[in-house]
Amino acid sequence: MNRFEKAFIDLVNIVKDDAIKVLDDSLTYLIARLCVNEKTDFKWDHTPKENVAFTEFSAIYMEYLNEQIQTKFWCDAWGDMFMENSGNFKSFRGQFFTPAAVSDLCARISWDDIPLLASGRPVVNDCACGSARMLLAAHKVAYDKGMMQPYLVGEDIDGICCKMAAVNFAVHGCFGEVIRHDSIKEPGEFRYGYIINESLASGHEMPSIRISTNKQDFWKLRNTIPPVEVGEQLSLF
Numbered sequence: 001m002n003r004f005e006k007a008f009i010d011l012v013n014i015v016k017d018d019a020i021k022v023l024d025d026s027l028t029y030l031i032a033r034l035c036v037n038e039k040t041d042f043k044w045d046h047t048p049k050e051n052v053a054f055t056e057f058s059a060i061y062m063e064y065l066n067e068q069i070q071t072k073f074w075c076d077a078w079g080d081m082f083m084e085n086s087g088n089f090k091s092f093r094g095q096f097f098t099p100a101a102v103s104d105l106c107a108r109i110s111w112d113d114i115p116l117l118a119s120g121r122p123v124v125n126d127c128a129c130g131s132a133r134m135l136l137a138a139h140k141v142a143y144d145k146g147m148m149q150p151y152l153v154g155e156d157i158d159g160i161c162c163k164m165a166a167v168n169f170a171v172h173g174c175f176g177e178v179i180r181h182d183s184i185k186e187p188g189e190f191r192y193g194y195i196i197n198e199s200l201a202s203g204h205e206m207p208s209i210r211i212s213t214n215k216q217d218f219w220k221l222r223n224t225i226p227p228v229e230v231g232e233q234l235s236l237f
Contacts, residue, residue: 004064004077005084007057014053015046019085020160027078027163029054030061031194034170034209065171073140074172076100078164079131097130100137107137111145114138122150127183129154132165139174149200152176153219155183166194170207175200177218193218 012022025046032042046054061077068075079097098106114122124138135152142150152174154165162180169176175197181190195210195217212218 103137125153169196
C-alpha cells in the first residue's frame with residue numbers, strides 16, 4: 001500500500017462515508033481550489049474537522065504525484081483508486097480503465113493519425129476518456145517527440161470521471177478541456193465542462209480549471225481544423 005492509498009483510507013475513516021463518495025468529494029475539493037470562476041457554488045457539507053482532513057489528504061496527493069512523475073512522467077492515482085473502490089459499480093457502468101503501460105503503447109502506435117492544427121499543435125480527443133489516462137499518455141508522446149504541447153479533449157458521461165480527468169489535466173500541466181455528455185447520443189451537446197490551464201497558452205505556469213455551461217467555450221481550437229476533419233471523431237483509435 002502506497003502513501004496515497006493509506007491517506008485515502010484514513011480520510012474515509014474520518015469522513016465515515018462511502019469510499020466513492022469520499023473520492024468524489026476529494027476531487028471536488030481540488031477543483032474548487034484550482035477553480036478560477038468568480039462565482040461557483042460547490043455542494044459541500046463537511047465539518048471543520050473533515051475539511052482539515054481533506055486539506056491534508058490533498059497535500060499528500062500532491063507530494064505523491066510529484067514523486068511518481070519523476071520516474072513515470074504521468075500518474076493516474078485517481079483512476080487507480082476509483083477502480084479499487086468502485087466494485088460492482090464499475091462493472092454495471094462498463095468502466096474498466098486501460099492499464100498505464102497499455103495506454104502508453106496505444107498512444108505511441110496511434111500518434112501518426114493525430115491531426116495537427118495550422119500552428120502545428122496536435123489535437124487529441126478521447127470520446128470516453130474515463131480518468132484521461134489515454135490523453136495523459138498522448139501528452140507524454142508529444143513531449144518525447146519534442147512537439148508542441150497537444151490540445152487534449154476528454155469526453156465522458158460520468159461526472160466523477162470528468163472530475164478525475166480535469167484534475168489530472170491540471171496537475172500534469174495539460175492544455176485542453178473535459179466535456180460531460182454522452183458522446184454517442186448527444187455529440188453536439190453537453191451538460192457542462194471544464195476548461196483546463198487556459199493560462200498556459202499565454203505563458204503562465206499556475207494550474208487552473210474553469211467550469212462552464214456555455215457551449216461556445218468548447219471546441220474552439222477544433223474550429224480551426226479544415227472542415228473535412230471537423231465532422232470526424234478525433235480519437236486515439
